[in-house]
Amino acid sequence: MKTGIQSWLDERFGLSIITKFLKEKTVPQHKHSIWYYTGSAILLFFTIQIITGFMLVFYYKPTLEGANESVARIMTEVPLGWIIRSVHSWSASFMIAFVLIHLLSTWLAKSYRKPRELTWMSGVFLLVFSLLSGFTGYLLPWDDLSLSATKVGTDIPRSIPLAGVWVTKFLRGGEDVTGDTLTRFFGFHVSIIPVFIFILLGVHIYLIQKQGMSLPLSAELKKEKVKEIPFWPNFVYREMIVWLLLLGILFSLAIFFPPSLDKAADLMAPAPEGIRPEWYFLFLFQTLKILPAKILFLPGDTLAVLLILVAGIVFFFLPLIDNKPAERKGKIITITALVLIVYAVAMTVWSLL
Amino acid sequence: MKLKHSLFTRRQFLNGLLGGWLGALLASFLYPVIKFVFPPTREPDQVILPFADFRDMNTVSVKNFLWGTKPGILKKKNDGSYLAFVGVCTHLDCNVSYLEEQRKFFCACHDGWYDENGLNIGGPPPKPLRRLLVSIEGEDLIIKREGGERAEDQ
Ligand code: HEM
Ligand code: FES
Numbered sequence: 001m002k003t004g005i006q007s008w009l010d011e012r013f014g015l016s017i018i019t020k021f022l023k024e025k026t027v028p029q030h031k032h033s034i035w036y037y038t039g040s041a042i043l044l045f046f047t048i049q050i051i052t053g054f055m056l057v058f059y060y061k062p063t064l065e066g067a068n069e070s071v072a073r074i075m076t077e078v079p080l081g082w083i084i085r086s087v088h089s090w091s092a093s094f095m096i097a098f099v100l101i102h103l104l105s106t107w108l109a110k111s112y113r114k115p116r117e118l119t120w121m122s123g124v125f126l127l128v129f130s131l132l133s134g135f136t137g138y139l140l141p142w143d144d145l146s147l148s149a150t151k152v153g154t155d156i157p158r159s160i161p162l163a164g165v166w167v168t169k170f171l172r173g174g175e176d177v178t179g180d181t182l183t184r185f186f187g188f189h190v191s192i193i194p195v196f197i198f199i200l201l202g203v204h205i206y207l208i209q210k211q212g213m214s215l216p217l218s219a220e221l222k223k224e225k226v227k228e229i230p231f232w233p234n235f236v237y238r239e240m241i242v243w244l245l246l247l248g249i250l251f252s253l254a255i256f257f258p259p260s261l262d263k264a265a266d267l268m269a270p271a272p273e274g275i276r277p278e279w280y281f282l283f284l285f286q287t288l289k290i291l292p293a294k295i296l297f298l299p300g301d302t303l304a305v306l307l308i309l310v311a312g313i314v315f316f317f318l319p320l321i322d323n324k325p326a327e328r329k330g331k332i333i334t335i336t337a338l339v340l341i342v343y344a345v346a347m348t349v350w351s352l353l
Numbered sequence: 354m355k356l357k358h359s360l361f362t363r364r365q366f367l368n369g370l371l372g373g374w375l376g377a378l379l380a381s382f383l384y385p386v387i388k389f390v391f392p393p394t395r396e397p398d399q400v401i402l403p404f405a406d407f408r409d410m411n412t413v414s415v416k417n418f419l420w421g422t423k424p425g426i427l428k429k430k431n432d433g434s435y436l437a438f439v440g441v442c443t444h445l446d447c448n449v450s451y452l453e454e455q456r457k458f459f460c461a462c463h464d465g466w467y468d469e470n471g472l473n474i475g476g477p478p479p480k481p482l483r484r485l486l487v488s489i490e491g492e493d494l495i496i497k498r499e500g501g502e503r504a505e506d507q
Contacts, residue, residue, distance in 0.1 A: 148447050152462055155446040166391070174394035176422040177446075268417060268424040270440075270450030271461040288445065289463040291477060299479040301445060 021209070025231035032216050035105035038098055039208075040239045041246060045095035046197070048250075049133075052088040053190065060140065062186035064179030067142035068264035075261055086258040090250055092134055096280050099130050107318070107337050110325040111214035117319035119211070122204040124316045129197050134278055136189040142182060143262035148275040150185070151177050152288075159302035160309065178267065217325055276351070283344040284308075286351035396421040399497040407435070407494055415451040418496070424448050425485065425496065426458075428469070437485040437496050438471050444478040458482060 010016050027036060059078055061070040074081035103123065106112055112120035139150045154177065157167040173180035219226050229235055277285050284304075291300030298306075314321065322333045361369075402418055410416055410429050417440070418425040424440040428451075438458075442449050447462035457474075458467035466475035471482035486497045 148462055151447055152445040169391055169394075174392050174422070175396065176394070178422050180392065267422070268419070269448060271442075271447040273461045275447075275462055285463075288477065293444075293473065293477055293479045300477055301479075 022232050023230075025209070025212070026228040027213055027231050027235045028215055029227040029229050030216060030219065032109060035102075035109065036213060036235075037239060037242050038102035038105060041242060042095055042098045042102060043201075044243050044246060045091045045098060045250075046201075048091040049088065049095060050194070052084050052091065053194075055084050056088060057190060060186075062140070062183050064142075064182060067140060067182055068261070071141045071261055075258075082258050083254060086254040087250065089259040090254045090257075092137060093279065094246070094250055096130055096134055096278075099127055100280070103127060104337070104341065108334060109214070110217055110322065110330065110334075112319040113214075113217075113322070113325050114319075115211055116207070116214060119204060119207045120319045121316060122200050122207065126197065126200050126204060129193050129200065131280065133189060133193045133197070134280065136185040136193065138278055139182060139185045140189065141261055142265050144265050144269070144272045145262060145275055147177065147265035147267070148271040149277045149281075150181065151271075152285075153277065153281075154181070156288075156301065156305055159299065159305045164305075176267075221326060279348070282351045283347035286347040289351075394422070396423070396498070399495055400425070402494045402496065404489055404492050404494040413453050420485070420496070426451065427487070427494075427496075435487040435489075435494070436470070437487045439483040439485065441483070442478055443473065443480040443482065444476070449482070 027033070056074065059070055059074050059081065061067055071085070074085050076082075078084075106120065106123070135150075135153055139146045154168055154171045157171070158164045160167065169175065171181070171184075172178070173184040215226055218224075276282070287304060288301055291304055293300055295303050318333070322330055324330055397420065400418065400420060407416060407427060407429075410427075412429045412431050415426050415428045418427060418437075420439055426438045426440040426449075428436045428438070430436060440449050440458075441447070442460040442462065442465050444460065444463060444465050447460050449458045449460045449465075449467065451457075452459050456469045458469075458471065459465070460467075460476070460478065464476045465473070465478040467478065467482050468474050471484060473479065473481050484499055486499055488495045488497070
């Protein structure tokens with residue numbers, strides 16, 4: 001049944017193409033369907049980031065003199081400011097966590113196989129921008145921890161041959177981390193990165209609508225008929241249940257464990273003991289810590305950076321490399337994924353000891 | 354000499370011309386963007402400090418000074434001469450601290466160690482702390498870059 005307004009709008013926008021599509025869209029039902037919910041969970045947290053981010057921007061001051069103080073004010077004076085900051089901080093962690101789960105599930109299920117290569121590749125960029133968003137946001141409270149983390153993080157690209165020095169200078173807005181870096185990171189965090197995420201999301205989600213959800217490899221090989229449920233309303237209602245659960249967990253954590261704030265960073269002070277990046281960079285942090293100063297003829301961190309660079313490129317092109325998913329090569333790639341997970345978890349745990 | 358067949362069609366020629374022109378136009382837009390994004394930052398050639406502030410310092414502790422946007426560390430040796438360092442770890446750029454009892458520089462970021470002469474002796478740092486040249490002229494303590502090196506080459 002169409003109301004007058006609906007048909008008036010439809011005449012102008014032609015929205016019925018979209019509503020018709022959504023009515024006919026189906027989602028496969030099988031024992032791995034649970035991973036289909038991870039993407040929309042990321043969307044949920046991303047939306048929360050946008051809303052709470054808009055609110056924080058009303059009070060935050062991206063300058064050397066004002067940053068730390070303005071965050072302190074949000075935490076103590078602004079009505080309910082502490083909850084908003086806490087939700088923003090927790091939801092960032094949740095978003096990254098779900099990006100990682102989502103990525104691992106599509107990797108292990110090999111849902112990037114033909115024709116979904118570009119979905120994966122746009123996903124790799126989404127991963128990069130999600131991590132960058134977390135990294136730039138970490139500096140904004142401008143306390144000792146965030147300063148050291150930023151100094152280290154922005155110095156890492158320096159060892160990339162040729163371009164590295166320029167990457168570091170671009171990120172820092174100069175040779176060193178200064179007030180200019182803070183202002184620049186603010187720009188990255190609140191405008192540049194979100195715009196890129198929006199564009200990439202558009203591509204990612206368009207591709208998923210165009211191609212439909214992938215089936216498990218086993219079902220596809222056996223040409224089994226897989227049960228399907230309508231996307232609207234059946235699947236969306238299930239997603240909403242997941243969202244409500246996640247929101248409950250998010251708000252509970254945000255209320256009981258608000259993020260801390262140290263005194264304002266001093267650019268000239270020595271790095272404090274116990275510095276530590278956000279949890280999703282801990283594996284990298286620990287790796288940098290244990291690599292010796294020199295490995296063969298290369299400095300340890302140069303080697304690490306080159307490895308990350310090569311791994312990143314391989315990771316991006318993975319759908320093209322993993323082109324025979326059911327054969328030996330495909331199995332080796334799955335095992336590699338598992339080994340990397342074990343490595344990352346082990347390093348993370350070690351860094352916390 | 355006149356070729357029997359032309360090497361490319363008129364359309365290809367014009368497309369090439371147009372493409373080249375568009376490319377050049379784009380480059381001329383990109384150049385100022387790139388210039389804009391990298392602010393000029395040069396580290397100082399030298400800093401001049403009042404010697405009076407450092408004359409009486411002991412050989413156990415160190416004193417800090419500003420080396421452009423980096424912390425500088427001044428240390429007095431037993432023979433009365435001075436050593437100056439850029440107080441920034443050669444691993445990944447954290448500011449180092451001087452531990453008096455152990456007579457060592459320490460970087461908390463990844464547990465890097467340097468001896469009192471700035472030599473890297475433990476942990477990930479690949480190089481000694483960067484040295485600066487110290488000279489005393491009348492009432493001035495002058496700290497200079499070592500032999501024309503630039504920070505970018507580090
Ligand atoms: C901001 C981050 C991201 C958002 C918001 C997002 C969103 C989504 C959504 C809503 C779906 C459909 C439902 C689902 O399968 O869960 C999806 C599918 C997919 N995503 Fe993402 N994604 C993100 C990051 C990534 C990353 C980092 C990768 C991998 C590198 C990736 C790879 C894929 C693939 C291959 C599919 C297709 C799955 C299939 O058809 O079975 N995505 N994404
Ligand atoms: S930055 Fe000093 S040890 Fe890594």
